[in-house]
Amino acid sequence: MTLPLKLIPNEKARRVTFSKRKSSLIKKAYELSTLCDVKVCLIIKDSTNQPSNNPIATWPKDPHKVRSLINDYKIAKTTQKPSSKSLQNLTDFLKERINKVNKEIEKLCQSQEKSKGIVVGNGSNQEKLNGNQLCKFASELDNKMKQLNLRMRHLISSHNFKLQMLLQQHQMISSSSKAPLFGMNYHNITSLLNSNDYVFDKYYNGNGTNLFKKINVINMVNIMI
Amino acid sequence: MTLPLKLIPNEKARRVTFSKRKSSLIKKAYELSTLCDVKVCLIIKDSTNQPSNNPIATWPKDPHKVRSLINDYKIAKTTQKPSSKSLQNLTDFLKERINKVNKEIEKLCQSQEKSKGIVVGNGSNQEKLNGNQLCKFASELDNKMKQLNLRMRHLISSHNFKLQMLLQQHQMISSSSKAPLFGMNYHNITSLLNSNDYVFDKYYNGNGTNLFKKINVINMVNIMI
DNA sequence: TGTCCTATGGTTAGTGC
DNA sequence: CGCACTAACCATAGGAC
Numbered sequence: 251m252t253l254p255l256k257l258i259p260n261e262k263a264r265r266v267t268f269s270k271r272k273s274s275l276i277k278k279a280y281e282l283s284t285l286c287d288v289k290v291c292l293i294i295k296d297s298t299n300q301p302s303n304n305p306i307a308t309w310p311k312d313p314h315k316v317r318s319l320i321n322d323y324k325i326a327k328t329t330q331k332p333s334s335k336s337l338q339n340l341t342d343f344l345k346e347r348i349n350k351v352n353k354e355i356e357k358l359c360q361s362q363e364k365s366k367g368i369v370v371g372n373g374s375n376q377e378k379l380n381g382n383q384l385c386k387f388a389s390e391l392d393n394k395m396k397q398l399n400l401r402m403r404h405l406i407s408s409h410n411f412k413l414q415m416l417l418q419q420h421q422m423i424s425s426s427s428k429a430p431l432f433g434m435n436y437h438n439i440t441s442l443l444n445s446n447d448y449v450f451d452k453y454y455n456g457n458g459t460n461l462f463k464k465i466n467v468i469n470m471v472n473i474m475i
Numbered sequence: 476m477t478l479p480l481k482l483i484p485n486e487k488a489r490r491v492t493f494s495k496r497k498s499s500l501i502k503k504a505y506e507l508s509t510l511c512d513v514k515v516c517l518i519i520k521d522s523t524n525q526p527s528n529n530p531i532a533t534w535p536k537d538p539h540k541v542r543s544l545i546n547d548y549k550i551a552k553t554t555q556k557p558s559s560k561s562l563q564n565l566t567d568f569l570k571e572r573i574n575k576v577n578k579e580i581e582k583l584c585q586s587q588e589k590s591k592g593i594v595v596g597n598g599s600n601q602e603k604l605n606g607n608q609l610c611k612f613a614s615e616l617d618n619k620m621k622q623l624n625l626r627m628r629h630l631i632s633s634h635n636f637k638l639q640m641l642l643q644q645h646q647m648i649s650s651s652s653k654a655p656l657f658g659m660n661y662h663n664i665t666s667l668l669n670s671n672d673y674v675f676d677k678y679y680n681g682n683g684t685n686l687f688k689k690i691n692v693i694n695m696v697n698i699m700i
Numbered sequence: 701t702g703t704c705c706t707a708t709g710g711t712t713a714g715t716g717c
Numbered sequence: 718c719g720c721a722c723t724a725a726c727c728a729t730a731g732g733a734c
Contacts, residue, residue: 253713257512267713268511269719274711275507278500278728279517286493287482288521290500293544294507295514306551313552319518320545326531327538477709478730492730494702499728 268296276309291319493521501534516544 258264272294283290292309293316308316483489497519508515517534518541533541 253510255506255509258510263713264511268507268513270712271503271507271510275500275503275515278496278503281480282493282496282500282519284480285478285483285496286489286521287523288493288519290520291516291518292504293514293516293548295544295547296511297514298512306548308548316548319520322520323518323531323533323541488730490701495729502728 265298272307276307279309289315289319289322291316490523497532501532504534514540514544514547516541 258267275294276292279290279292282288290309294307296305296307310316483492500519501517504515504517507513515534519532521530521532535541
């Protein structure tokens with residue numbers, strides 16, 4: 251009957267159709283995965299559903315498999331861009347990337363300045379905040395943390411990629427470990443890795459209990475860029 | 476013709492089938508999303524493909540939409556468990572969560588100890604690493620960073636959730652902002668937020684240039700748990 | 701690789717219970 | 718709400734190009 255490809259107006263019909271088509275879609279995903287030996291992940295969020303039920307269905311149901319494919323996707327996303335640009339020159343590429351990151355930081359900072367949050371921590375009117383303001387502050391804080399989280403992920407993957415490029419380039423240039431790369435020798439790099447809070451010695455020597463107390467990845471990235 | 480639901484042995488037939496069924500699956504995902512106004516995300520990884528092409532296809536193609544739904548999924552995953560446990564007591568819930576996090580940390584640390592990395596940073600044999608060893612080290616580092624990244628995301632979202640719970644609980648108990656919550660008053664919380672490297676005053680007062688140099692979220696989380 | 705074609709079988713909107 | 722049914726529609730394996 252070739253129903254038009256737009257939102258089904260009748261709510262009941264829509265829910266029935268959703269249920270049926272969701273099953274079929276999951277079945278098809280399973281078939282594709284089985285027949286062709288590929289990893290498939292399906293995430294369906296039904297925001298109209300009552301919030302008591304879990305509004306997000308996935309295939310596969312196993313969260314580990316979902317997480318695994320999401321990681322694959324993210325890794326592919328961060329590593330595919332350089333190849334598309336024919337990888338002209340490593341320094342040019344890094345410069346470009348640094349510019350991009352700096353612009354993003356600038357943009358983010360400006361958008362932060364525009365949004366007026368509740369002023370806290372300057373020591374004068376902290377005690378005047380009431381419960382409602384506290385909640386508002388919590389919400390604000392939550393948003394900021396999410397933004398920072400995204401930012402950190404980006405910086406971390408950016409840093410990982412750059413470090414790997416540096417070291418691979420280093421290997422290509424010379425088999426001797428003493429050859430300088432971009433003005434840094436191996437000692438510089440290891441110093442960098444061990445600088446400040448980034449304690450790799452404890453980490454690799456098996457004493458991992460203080461692992462998460464000392465890590466300040468942001469500082470590393472700031473040194474790198 | 477009811478082909479059996481198992482891997483298609485013929486490679487060419489498999490690729491053809493994969494291509495056809497992938498299109499159909501994407502079409503179905505699009506139809507479901509349009510007809511029923513739900514967010515759908517499809518990730519397909521074809522590992523058999525040659526690595527030159529991007530082996531991961533998604534629907535929608537827009538990475539922002541993919542990222543958005545992935546975030547929705549992660550949020551739902553972290554917040555769905557308490558509701559299933561009827562949210563008995565907040566402190567019990569937090570204790571349980573703390574135990575869980577600690578166990579995960581322990582597990583992670585143990586798995587770290589088992590995998591033998593190249594020993595760096597102890598100052599004795601750094602200079603003896605050659606180019607190959609450097610690359611190996613870079614690869615190791617990359618893996619560790621990925622794990623740390625995952626870990627940090629988890630701790631951050633965990634922290635966000637707990638803080639929000641605390642503040643909402645605080646509002647429920649009393650409209651006065653001076654009521655203590657779990658032995659902490661409002662001043663404690665703001666002190667906590669402003670402690671160490673977490674400089675919210677600069678952040679909120681618009682001087683955001685040093686924003687990313689000072690943040691040490693891990694310390695915050697360690698204080699909270 | 702992609703497209704077209706076709707017979708076959710699977711999917712689905714609508715209906716009834 | 719879920720299940721069963723059915724006619725119409727669609728997906729798809731296989732083949733050809």
